[in-house]
Amino acid sequence: MSEALHFAEDKLQIIALSFMAVVYIVKIRWILSHKAGKERQAPSSGGKEVPSVAIIYSLANIAMPWTMESTRKNPLFYAQFVLFHLGVTAAIILSFIIPYGAGLLESNLIVLIFQIFTGAAFVVGILRIIRRLTNKYIKAISTPDDYFSLILLTVWFFFAFWSVPNNYQQGETILLTYFWLTAFFLVYVPFSKISHYLYYPFTRYYLGKTMGRRGVYPMKKPVKPQTATN
Numbered sequence: 001m002s003e004a005l006h007f008a009e010d011k012l013q014i015i016a017l018s019f020m021a022v023v024y025i026v027k028i029r030w031i032l033s034h035k036a037g038k039e040r041q042a043p044s045s046g047g048k049e050v051p052s053v054a055i056i057y058s059l060a061n062i063a064m065p066w067t068m069e070s071t072r073k074n075p076l077f078y079a080q081f082v083l084f085h086l087g088v089t090a091a092i093i094l095s096f097i098i099p100y101g102a103g104l105l106e107s108n109l110i111v112l113i114f115q116i117f118t119g120a121a122f123v124v125g126i127l128r129i130i131r132r133l134t135n136k137y138i139k140a141i142s143t144p145d146d147y148f149s150l151i152l153l154t155v156w157f158f159f160a161f162w163s164v165p166n167n168y169q170q171g172e173t174i175l176l177t178y179f180w181l182t183a184f185f186l187v188y189v190p191f192s193k194i195s196h197y198l199y200y201p202f203t204r205y206y207l208g209k210t211m212g213r214r215g216v217y218p219m220k221k222p223v224k225p226q227t228a229t230n
Contacts, residue, residue, distance in 0.1 A: 005172045008179035009099035016186035023190040024198060031199075036206050039213055054212020058204040080124045087121020088153070090114050091160040095182045098166050098175070105166045118161040125154030149194050156181045 065071035071078035094114055097104055104110050129150055132138050159178040168175055189195050211217035 001168055002172060005168060005176055005179075008176055008183070012179065012183045013095060013099070013186070016183040020186045020190055027190065027195075027198065031202055039210065054217035055205055055208035057218040058208025058211065059201065061204060062200075080127065083117075083120045084124045084128070086117050087124070087157055087160075090117035091121070091156060091182075094118075094160055094164060095179065098163065102166055105164065111164050114164045115161055118157050118164070122154060122157035122161060125150065125157055129154060143193075145192050149192050152181070152185070153194075156185065 061067060065075065065078040071081075090113075105114075129147075132142055132146065132150065156178070159174055159181060162174045163178040166175070185194075190198075208217055
């Protein structure tokens with residue numbers, strides 16, 4: 001292994017991770033320094049207000065596609081969402097396994113699992129790029145950051161897929177590109193829309209608390225009206 005690859009796998013990642021951690025700590029401190037506004041509406045949950053249940057329901061919303069009309073009517077869209085984020089998770093874990101647990105990649109099964117997730121995420125990334133370029137409604141609300149992040153993530157999945165076997169003996173270009181892209185994302189993500197996951201627990205907490213107070217969360221199945229019988 002060359003010194004360039006060793007640096008990219010180890011020290012470069014530590015530097016980038018440390019930078020991201022500092023930025024996130026500053027962001028979280030800023031979020032927590034702002035108190036949420038007081039409720040202006042009286043509780044309307046019929047005396048059955050359970051804030052903790054509503055908050056948990058709100059936080060778990062991401063795993064309940066049937067609660068959102070867009071994913072309920074288009075399960076394929078939700079499947080793409082799951083595959084895309086599983087690919088992100090796999091590519092991130094891979095950046096730790098290669099330098100600190102390369103022995104795991106001696107298993108063909110583990111290599112296959114990581115390549116399935118990163119490969120599927122790459123395909124979904126291509127589909128999302130096409131959708132963003134061809135759907136006039138998505139295109140109208142897209143920003144340069146949307147295009148840049150999505151294209152770069154898709155390229156990252158491509159290099160993660162080919163990096164899984166960790167065959168640096170046959171050439172280091174793929175691995176070097178993957179690790180430099182990983183480091184770039186660690187520095188760039190806190191300033192991009194990709195960092196939405198940082199805000200998710202805060203927004204869903206306050207949304208659950210508010211909707212629980214109003215008796216909306218947890219959502220209840222509508223009661224079918226009974227028909228009169230003679």
